[in-house]
Amino acid sequence: xxxxxxxxxxxxxxxxxxxxxxxxxxxxxxxxxxxxxxxxxxxxxxxxxxxxxxxxxxxxxxxxxxxxxxxxxxxxxxxxxxxxxxxxxxxxxxxxxxxxxxxxxxxxxxxxxxxxxxxxxxxxxxxxxxxxxxxxxxxxxxxxxxxxxxxxxxxxxxxxxxxxxxxxxxxxxxxxxxxxxxxxxxxxxxxxxxxxxxxxxxxxxxxxxxxxxxxxxxxxxxxxxxxxxxxxxxxxxxxxxxxxxxxxxxxxxxxxxxxxxxxxxxxxxxxxxxxxxxxxxxxxxxxxxxxxxxxxxxxxxxxxxxxxxxxxxxxxxxxxxxxxxxxxxxxxxxxxxxxxxxxxxxxxxxxxxxxxxxxxxxxxxxxxxxxxxxxxxxxxxxxxxxxxxxxxxxxxxxxxxxxxxxxxxxxxxxxxxxxxxxxxxxxxxxxxxxxxxxxxxxxxxxxxxxxxxxxxxxxxxxxxxxxxxxxxxxxxxxxxxxxxxxxxxxxxxxxxxxxxxxxxxxxxxxxxxxx
Numbered sequence: 125x126x127x128x129x130x131x132x133x134x135x136x137x138x139x140x141x142x143x144x145x146x147x148x149x150x151x152x153x154x155x156x157x158x159x160x161x162x163x164x165x166x167x168x169x170x171x172x173x174x175x176x177x178x179x180x181x182x183x184x185x186x187x188x189x190x191x192x193x194x195x196x197x198x199x200x201x202x203x204x205x206x207x208x209x210x211x212x213x214x215x216x217x218x219x220x221x222x223x224x225x226x227x228x229x230x231x232x233x234x235x236x237x238x239x240x241x242x243x244x245x246x247x248x249x250x251x252x253x254x255x256x257x258x259x260x261x262x263x264x265x266x267x268x269x270x271x272x273x274x275x276x277x278x279x280x281x282x283x284x285x286x287x288x289x290x291x292x293x294x295x296x297x298x299x300x301x302x303x304x305x306x307x308x309x310x311x312x313x314x315x316x317x318x319x320x321x322x323x324x325x326x327x328x329x330x331x332x333x334x335x336x337x338x339x340x341x342x343x344x345x346x347x348x349x350x351x352x353x354x355x356x357x358x359x360x361x362x363x364x365x366x367x368x369x370x371x372x373x374x375x376x377x378x379x380x381x382x383x384x385x386x387x388x389x390x391x392x393x394x395x396x397x398x399x400x401x402x403x404x405x406x407x408x409x410x411x412x413x414x415x416x417x418x419x420x421x422x423x424x425x426x427x428x429x430x431x432x433x434x435x436x437x438x439x440x441x442x443x444x445x446x447x448x449x450x451x452x453x454x455x456x457x458x459x460x461x462x463x464x465x466x467x468x469x470x471x472x473x474x475x476x477x478x479x480x481x482x483x484x485x486x487x488x489x490x491x492x493x494x495x496x497x498x499x500x501x502x503x504x505x506x507x508x509x510x511x512x513x514x515x516x517x518x519x520x521x522x523x524x525x526x527x528x529x530x531x532x533x534x535x536x537x538x539x540x541x542x543x544x545x546x547x548x549x550x551x552x553x554x555x556x557x558x559x560x561x562x563x564x565x566x567x568x569x570x571x572x573x574x575x576x577x578x579x580x581x582x583x584x585x586x587x588x589x590x591x592x593x594x595x596x597x598x599x600x601x602x603x604x605x606x607x608x609x610x611x612x613x614x615x616x617x618x619x620x621x622x623x624x625x626x627x628x629x630x631x632x633x634x635x636x637x638x639x
Contacts, residue, residue, distance in 0.1 A: 151185065151256075151257045151260060152253045152256040152257055152260075153185030153186070153253045153257070154249050154250065154253055155185075155186065156236060157246045157249035157250050157253075158184050158185065158186060158189045158246075158250055159189070159232065159233045159236040160233070160236045160237050160238075160242070160243075160246040161175055161179070161193075161243060161246040161247050161250055162189060162192050162193060162196070162230075162233040163233035163234040163235070163236050163237040163240075164237050164239075164240040164241075164242065164243035164246065165193075165196050165206065165243065166196070166206065166207060166208045166211060166230065166233060166234050167207075167208075167234050167237060167240045168240035168241075168243075169200065169205065169206040169207070171240050171241065171243040171244070172196065172200050172206065174243055174244045174247070175243050175244070175247045176197075178244060178247040178248060178250075178251050179247050179250050179251050179254070181193040181194045181197065182254075183250050183251055183254035184250065184254075185253065185254075185257065187416060188223060188224040188225060188229070189224075190414075190416075191215070191220055191223065191224050191414050192211070192215070192224055192230065192233070194414065195211050195214050195215050195218070195220070196211055198214070198455070199211065199214065202451065202455060208227075208230050208231060208234060211230065212227045212230055214444065217443075217444025218412040218414075218443055218444050219411055219412050219442070220411075220412060220414060255292070255293075258291075258292040258293075259292050261292070262288040262289055262291065262292040265288050266284075266285045266288055269281055269284060269285070323528060323529075323530070324339045324340070324341075324342065324500075324528045324530065325339070325528075325530050326338055326339050326500075326501070326528075326530045326531050327339070327340055327470075328340065328361060328364075328365065328429060328430050328470040329357075329358075329360070329361035329364065329430070329470075329472070329555070330364060330555065331539050331554075331555040331556055331557055332554055332555065332556050332557070333556075333557050335531075335538075335539075335557070336531075337501060337503065337521070337531055337538060337539060337555075338361070338430070338470040338472060338500055338501065339470060339499075339500040339501070339527075339528060339530070340429070340468060340469070340470050341465050341466070341468050341469070341470070342465055342470060342471070342499040342500030342501075342527065342528075343457065343461040343462060343465050343471045343473070343497065343498055343499045343500055344470060344471060344472045344473065344498060344500040344501050344502065344503070345436075345472070345473040345474075345475050345494070345498055345502045345503065346358065346472060346473070346474055346475070346503045346504070346505055346521070347474075347475040347476060347477045347502075347503075347504055347505070347524075348476075348477060348504060348505030348506065348507075348519075349476075349477055349507070350476075351507065351510065352505040352506065352507050352519055353505060353507075353517060353519050353541060353543055354474050354505040354519075355378075355379075355387075355434060355474055356387065356391070356541070356543055356553060357505060357519070357521070357541050357555070358374075358432045358434070358472050358474055359374075359384075359387055359388055359391060359432075360391060360541075360553050360554070360555065361430055361432070361472065362374060362388065362393075362404070362430060362432060363388065363391055363392065363393045365429050365430045366393065366394065366397040366398075366403055366404060367394070367397075368429075370428075370429040370430070371402065371403055371404070371405070371427050371428045371429065372403075372404055372405075372428055372429065372430045372431070372432075373404070373405040373406070373407065373424055373425050373428045373430075373431045373432070373469075374404075374405075374406050374407070374431075374432045374434065375407045375409070375421075375431065375432070375433045375434070375439075375460075376406065376407065376408050376434045376435065377408075377409070377433075377434060377435030377438035377439045377442065378434050378435035378438055378474075379434065380408070381406060381408060384406065385398060385406075390551045391551060391553050392550070392551075392552075405424045405425070405428070407421075407424055409442075410442075411442075412442055412443045412444070413443065413459060413460065418463070421463075421464070422463075422467065425464050425467055425469055426467065427468075428468075428469040429468075429469055429470065430469055430470050430472065431464050431469045431470070431471050431472070432471075432472050432474065433460065433461060433471065433472070433473045433474065434474045435474065436456075436473050436474070436475045436476075436494075437475070437476060439456070439460065440452065440453075440456050443456065443459065447494075450492060450493040453493040453494055453497065454493055454497060457493075457497040461473060461497075462497075462499075465499065470500065471500075475494070477504070495524065495525055498525050498527060499527050500526075500527055500528070501523060501525065501526050501527070501531050502523070502524040502525040503521050503522065503523060503524060503538075504521070504522045504524055505519050505520075505521060505522075505541070506519065506520050506521075506522055507519050508520050508540070511543055511545060512545070513545055514545060514546055515545055515546065516542065516543070516544045516545070516546050517542070517543040517544075517545075518540055518541070518542055518543075519540070519541040519543075520537045520539070520540050520541075520558060521537065521538055521539040521540070521541060521555070521558075522535065522536070522537050522538070523535065523536050523537075523538050537558040538558065539555045539556065539557070539558060540555070540556045540557070540558050541553070541554075541555055541556075542554055542555075542556060569610050570603050570606055570607045570610065572599075573597070573599045573603055573604055573606070573607035574607045574610055574611055574616075574635050575635055575636075576597045576598065576599065576607070577593055577597055577604065577607050577608055577611060577617075577635075578611065578616060578617075578631060578634055578635035580593060580596055580597050581593075581617065581629065581630070581631035582631055582634060587620065587622070587628035587629055587630040588628065588629055589622060589626045589627065589628060589629070590605065590608060590627065590629065593608060593629065608629060611629075611635060612629070614635075615632070615633065616631065616632065616633050616634070616635045617629050617630065617631055617632065618630050618632055
């Protein structure tokens with residue numbers, strides 16, 4: 125069946141790739157029907173659901189049409205209005221507008237529609253030509269298997285051929301696919317009620333004592349100021365997975381391949397592991413994720429135990445999203461991190477924090493949904509001792525959120541990251557158990573607050589009472605009192621009587637334990 129619509133002449137997208145496996149013949153498709161489906165959706169958003177019930181983006185033959193369909197889908201899925209102007213703006217923000225033929229081509233699609241209410245009819249034409257292409261693909265694969273040198277196992281050939289034919293059937297997710305449960309179908313709780321369910325356990329990015337910080341199939345983040353070595357922490361995790369015989373990937377939006385490779389080698393990565401595409405996959409995309417790119421991404425992360433995404437702000441900007449818009453944050457999480465985590469890897473996002481340490485809160489820079497969207501652990505990298513060439517840097521890893529409770533509660537320091545560059549030829553890096561926050565006598569040492577109190581007394585020209593210290597130092601009142609007691613106990617602060625029976629505190633030696 126073919127449509128009788130007239131092709132619009134307002135703009136042309138890039139042509140589909142040539143078919144080298146079909147004797148030069150063009151595969152079955154109907155360009156006019158594809159244009160009419162899109163045009164109907166752009167003209168009348170009430171027909172979008174009718175189209176969704178029949179086809180997906182993968183049913184379009186022309187890649188530009190699939191890209192336009194996915195842009196419409198993205199707006200409708202977010203309950204945003206759909207029309208030609210809005211979808212054009214979205215494609216422009218994603219850097220995809222020129223690839224689909226420009227704004228003129230979207231207008232051409234609307235001109236190809238006799239009536240938007242016929243969208244279901246056009247979609248059915250697209251569906252049938254898609255089925256024909258899948259049948260052709262299945263047949264070609266069967267022919268190739270039949271000619272293969274190892275095709276003597278006829279039982280296997282027949283079984284594989286049946287699989288190809290089965291996979292060729294048309295299936296709209298959630299409509300007629302009986303093999304996969306629909307996302308909105310009730311969840312089978314039998315495993316939980318039968319006692320077979322085991323809560324998630326962290327297994328990736330381990331300290332030297334074997335304790336891990338990341339969960340498989342979950343989204344995590346590590347945020348920190350510039351120079352907090354958060355990328356180095358993630359790369360240590362990559363090396364750990366490669367050395368364990370696993371696969372790992374890094375999707376890099378901030379750095380360059382040569383810099384990443386140099387750091388990994390500096391940290392002791394096996395060069396053969398980095399060369400092996402089955403072991404390590406490095407991606408440096410500079411275009412937004414569209415349907416074609418998503419297929420490549422899925423292939424790149426397949427079988428990985430850890431996937432690192434470096435540059436959350438940059439990748440969101442690349443997709444035309446604002447880091448301060450919680451809707452955009454949610455959309456991004458489903459677009460990239462959640463998509464990857466659903467395939468099994470632990471996903472670790474490397475993010476930034478606000479400049480003001482007093483107001484940054486428990487999540488990375490941008491919308492609060494960044495923390496809410498974490499399904500594993502959200503961690504913050506805090507510099508204890510800065511470092512450089514010839515120095516030993518120490519960074520503490522603090523939990524902002526642990527979804528499953530296997531790593532530690534919010535506010536707990538769960539690891540210390542060491543980057544030892546004091547050796548002339550090698551750099552050593554490792555995660556260790558955090559240093560005890562108590563002295564040998566068991567007294568509590570809130571080192572961060574001790575540093576703040578010391579800084580305040582250093583900047584104050586006169587001794588201060590405890591109430592004055594509490595008023596001018598950020599932190600809980602009781603914890604500030606503990607910090608003052610620790611400073612007095614360790615000889616950094618001395619006390620003396622003040623007016624009206626008060627006690628004055630004078631700094632005698634600067635505390636540098638948290639620097």
